[in-house]
Amino acid sequence: MPSPLGHALGGAAAAWLAGGRLREGLHAEAILFGTVAMLPDLDLMVGAHSTYTHSIGAVILAAGLALSLTRGRAPWLAVGVAAAWSSHILLDWLGSDTSPPIGIMALWPFTDAFYQSPAFLFDAISRRYWLPQEFIWGNLRAMVKEVLILAPVAWLAMRVAYRRRPQ
Ligand SMILES: [Zn+2]
Numbered sequence: 013m014p015s016p017l018g019h020a021l022g023g024a025a026a027a028w029l030a031g032g033r034l035r036e037g038l039h040a041e042a043i044l045f046g047t048v049a050m051l052p053d054l055d056l057m058v059g060a061h062s063t064y065t066h067s068i069g070a071v072i073l074a075a076g077l078a079l080s081l082t083r084g085r086a087p088w089l090a091v092g093v094a095a096a097w098s099s100h101i102l103l104d105w106l107g108s109d110t111s112p113p114i115g116i117m118a119l120w121p122f123t124d125a126f127y128q129s130p131a132f133l134f135d136a137i138s139r140r141y142w143l144p145q146e147f148i149w150g151n152l153r154a155m156v157k158e159v160l161i162l163a164p165v166a167w168l169a170m171r172v173a174y175r176r177r178p179q
Pocket residue numbers: 013052053062066100104
């Protein structure tokens with residue numbers, strides 16, 4: 013599963029492609045939607061990794077929260093939040109997972125089943141800090157691969173968002 017860096021790039025790209033935006037502009041959007049795309053992994057702190065926060069249910073809740081916080085006045089913000097959160101689910105599904113439970117609970121609340129792509133685009137990120145070879149070099153290699161794949165996508169998405177913006 014991708015690193016926070018990969019998720020941030022994927023989240024900003026997804027939000028831009030979906031039309032998510034802020035009044036403050038592209039940099040603020042990159043920071044906000046990139047951060048939103050990292051949030052699902054906070055479930056590591058409560059020992060429930062790859063479960064509820066990695067699901068369509070969480071996407072709906074996050075978008076609903078964004079709509080609620082803006083009192084419905086910023087639907088494009090909610091679209092960006094939904095796209096950024098969804099990108100996390102997609103990227104994790106496309107990533108190799110070496111820590112049980114394998115895969116993500118993508119379709120909760122409809123099912124508690126875990127899903128993983130049969131072909132991996134991204135390498136697993138190791139949290140085994142006591143294995144320096146794997147933790148440092150393995151993670152560095154995985155992050156370079158993520159940037160090589162996702163940075164061009166994010167750049168193109170940013171160009172699309174910029175052109176779509178009212179002048
Ligand atoms: Zn994740």
